[in-house]
Structures are given as structure tokens and as C-alpha cells.
Amino acid sequence: MIPRTAKSGVTLAAIAAVCATLVAATHRLTTDRIAANEQAWLEQSLLPALGDIDYDGSITESRLELEPPHGLPGNDPAIVYRAYSGSTPVAALFAVTAPGGYAGPIRILVGVDAGGAVTGVRILEHRETPGLGDGIESTRSAWVHQFDGRSLGNPPAGAWQLRVDGGEFDQLTGASVTPRAVIKAIRDTLLYFDAHQAEILDMPATAEPE
Amino acid sequence: MAGHFIERMQTGLWRENPGLVQLLGLCPLLAVTSSFVNGLGLGIATLLVLTCSNVLVSATRRWILAEIRVPIYVLIIASLVTCTELIFKAWFPALDRSLGIFIPLIVTNCAIVARAELFASRNGIVASLFDGLGMGAGFALLLMVIGFFRELIGKGSVFAEFDKLVGGDPLAGMVLVDGGWLLAVLPPGAFFSLALAVALKNYLDGRRKPARQT
Numbered sequence: 001m002i003p004r005t006a007k008s009g010v011t012l013a014a015i016a017a018v019c020a021t022l023v024a025a026t027h028r029l030t031t032d033r034i035a036a037n038e039q040a041w042l043e044q045s046l047l048p049a050l051g052d053i054d055y056d057g058s059i060t061e062s063r064l065e066l067e068p069p070h071g072l073p074g075n076d077p078a079i080v081y082r083a084y085s086g087s088t089p090v091a092a093l094f095a096v097t098a099p100g101g102y103a104g105p106i107r108i109l110v111g112v113d114a115g116g117a118v119t120g121v122r123i124l125e126h127r128e129t130p131g132l133g134d135g136i137e138s139t140r141s142a143w144v145h146q147f148d149g150r151s152l153g154n155p156p157a158g159a160w161q162l163r164v165d166g167g168e169f170d171q172l173t174g175a176s177v178t179p180r181a182v183i184k185a186i187r188d189t190l191l192y193f194d195a196h197q198a199e200i201l202d203m204p205a206t207a208e209p210e
Numbered sequence: 211m212a213g214h215f216i217e218r219m220q221t222g223l224w225r226e227n228p229g230l231v232q233l234l235g236l237c238p239l240l241a242v243t244s245s246f247v248n249g250l251g252l253g254i255a256t257l258l259v260l261t262c263s264n265v266l267v268s269a270t271r272r273w274i275l276a277e278i279r280v281p282i283y284v285l286i287i288a289s290l291v292t293c294t295e296l297i298f299k300a301w302f303p304a305l306d307r308s309l310g311i312f313i314p315l316i317v318t319n320c321a322i323v324a325r326a327e328l329f330a331s332r333n334g335i336v337a338s339l340f341d342g343l344g345m346g347a348g349f350a351l352l353l354m355v356i357g358f359f360r361e362l363i364g365k366g367s368v369f370a371e372f373d374k375l376v377g378g379d380p381l382a383g384m385v386l387v388d389g390g391w392l393l394a395v396l397p398p399g400a401f402f403s404l405a406l407a408v409a410l411k412n413y414l415d416g417r418r419k420p421a422r423q424t
Contacts, residue, residue, distance in 0.1 A: 011273050015285055019289035026293040033300035034303075037300065
């Protein structure tokens with residue numbers, strides 16, 4: 001007579017083995033597809049911030065991860081992608097964290113061309129109020145488009161502020177904290193790019209963590 | 211068998227609907243139903259997991275001693291959910307991004323473990339399969355109805371973003387009004403919508419009962 005506990009243990013082990021096999025098989029079956037999907041999604045989500053810059057190859061291959069303190073906005077690691085035409089760098093994309101959003105940090109993507117002008121800004125992640133602060137999303141309003149083509153001289157760094165604060169940029173109806181945080185992060189990114197342009201564009205890519 | 215199937219479906223879809231009557235699985239129900247497509251996506255995923263878990267629990271019920279049945283349910287359900295999540299990530303990446311954490315959280319949907327405990331562990335494989343299909347369909351249908359309603363009131367659109375499910379170019383669906391009553395897509399709107407759905411069901415049941423008696 002087998003003791004009850006031993007029988008329980010064997011049953012549990014057998015079912016655990018079957019379940020693990022099932023999960024492992026599904027994982028094997030899907031892993032390539034998932035990796036391809038994620039790569040495509042990343043590449044696709046980076047494109048809008050590049051505006052109409054022409055570049056060769058894949059931007060995601062030129063990934064550069066900067067650990068804080070890096071001088072860019074936010075205390076999270078900043079990620080930089082470089083776009084090249086031939087071997088000439090034509091633009092850089094900065095994924096940085098804007099502190100000071102209304103409901104926590106806002107993750108934004110700022111594209112800057114080799115001349116220091118903004119090619120595009122997109123919001124990657126935020127928790128702002130639906131209907132008010134979420135107007136920073138390009139799908140909800142045209143607000144982020146006012147930065148296209150702007151640079152540190154246009155307007156000067158001091159005027160990279162909301163109109164109500166004496167700057168040159170529009171705010172969002174009913175929300176001023178959110179746009180203020182985003183504008184400050186864009187300005188700081190531009191200042192950083194201005195100071196470190198050469199090293200950012202020439203640094204070798206950080207290996208993808210496996 | 212056909213009669214049995216119809217009875218299980220009736221039970222799951224209406225009489226003991228997991229959302230409307232048993233009030234199980236409310237967390238995903240309230241959280242993801244801000245649009246029809248989200249409701250449909252999570253509904254299909256839950257239906258899939260519930261049906262498979264019912265069949266597996268029923269098939270193994272002979273060998274499972276009462277003391278270890280709960281860990282075994284957890285094992286089976288967790289594995290099925292992990293597989294579903296991987297499948298969604300591979301074939302419906304947009305929907306997976308939009309449902310986010312709620313696909314892995316199907317594990318915690320009490321409707322699934324309740325059906326394993328109350329039904330599948332005491333009935334045959336075929337009956338359990340039908341029960342899973344009925345309960346899953348009942349839950350999915352409720353998700354879709356509430357999603358449809360909230361999307362209509364909150365965003366003024368119908369069947370928007372179907373590309374999340376079928377892939378390809380963004381589909382706008384039918385836009386009836388530009389913008390809508392924001393409250394409906396915010397969390398309170400989910401509670402109001404569910405309350406309305408439960409009230410409507412009770413009203414319909416109440417009307418039917420006296421009619422049968424006379």
C-alpha cells in the first residue's frame with residue numbers, strides 16, 4: 001500500500017511535468033515570432049519621431065544605453081538610437097524620462113537631427129489624466145507637432161516654455177503641469193545634444209541585454 | 211448530448227452567467243471593457259483558458275486526491291494562461307499590448323477556478339467541455355456587451371481599432387460622434403455599466419417569472 005502523501009507527491013510531480021512540457025513547447029513555437037514582433041514594434045514606434053529624415057539600415061541596431069547620471073532628463077537609464085546615412089550620422093533619438101508630470105514621470109522620445117533641430121517628439125508612456133493631460137499623445141491632439149523643426153536658437157533656450165510662463169509654446173486646455181514637464185525635458189535633451197553631439201553620434205552601440 | 215449542450219450553454223450564457231449572476235472575474239471585466247475589441251480579446255482568451263482547464267481538470271479528476279486538488283488547479287490554469295499569453299504575443303501583438311497585464315491576470319479570474327472546483331472535478335469530460343464553453347461564452351459576451359456600450363457612450367464609436375485583432379492598417383471602425391461622454395470609459399463608467407447590465411438581467415428575469423406562473 002502506497003502512503004497517501006507519496007501518491008500525492010507523484011501525482012503533483014507528474015502533472016507539473018506535463019504542464020512544464022506544454023509551456024516549453026509553446027515557448028519554442030512562439031519565441032521567434034515574439035522577438036520579431038517586438039523588434040518591428042520598436043522600430044515602428046521610433047519612426048514617427050524621425051520626421052522625414054532619410055537613413056539606412058535599422059535604427060534599433062545603434063542602440064546606446066546611458067546609465068544615470070547621464071545629464072539627460074530623468075533618473076532612469078536613457079536610451080539613444082542613432083540614424084545613419086551611409087556612415088554619416090544624420091539624427092539621434094533620445095528616449096528619456098520627463099520628471100514632474102501630473103501623475104508621475106512621462107517617458108518621451110525626442111528626435112534631433114545633426115543640425116540640432118527637433119525632427120519629432122512622441123510620448124512613449126504616461127499616466128496623465130484622460131481627456132486633459134493625455135493631449136500630449138500624438139493620436140489625441142496635434143500638440144507635440146509644434147516642436148517639429150524647432151531648435152535651441154529657435155526659440156532661444158530661455159523661451160522654451162509655455163506661453164503663460166513667458167515662452168513660445170502652446171499649452172493644453174485644462175492642463176499646464178503636463179506640457180511644462182514635457183517642454184522642459186525636450187529643452188534639456190537639446191542642451192545635452194548640443195554639448196555632447198560628437199560623442200553621442202560616434203559611440204559604439206551598447207550590446208543588447210540577453 | 212445536444213440537449214445537454216444546449217442546457218449547459220443556457221446556464222453559462224444566462225441563468226448562471228459568471229459575470230452577471232455569480233459576479234466572478236469582475237477585476238478584468240471592469241478594467242478592460244473600455245472598448246469592444248478589448249472585451250472581445252480578453253473574452254476569447256478567457257473562454258480558451260476556461261474550456262481547456264475544465265477539460266484537463268475533468269480528465270485528471272480520477273487521480274487527484276482531495277488534499278492536492280487546489281495546487282493542481284493552480285498548475286493547470288497557470289500553464290494554460292502562460293501558453294495563451296505567448297500565443298497572443300506572437301499572433302496578436304497589438305491586442306496583447308492593449309490588454310497588457312490582464313492576460314497574465316486571467317490566472318486570478320475566480321470564474322475559472324470556481325468552474326474547476328464546482329463543475330469539472332465532479333463531471334465527465336464532455337459535460338465539462340460544454341460547461342467551459344458555456345461559462346466562457348457567457349463571460350466573453352458580457353465583456354463584449356459592456357465594451358460596446360462603454361465605447362459607444364465614451365468615445366462615440368463602434369468597433370474601433372479592429373486592426374488589433376486582425377492586423378494590418380489601423381481601422382477606425384464606425385465613428386458616430388466625435389468624442390463622447392468621457393466618464394463612460396473611466397473606471398466609474400465600468401461600475402455603472404455593470405450595474406445597468408445586472409439590473410437589466412434581473413428585470414428581464416422578473417418579468418418572465420410571473421408570466422410563467424399564470
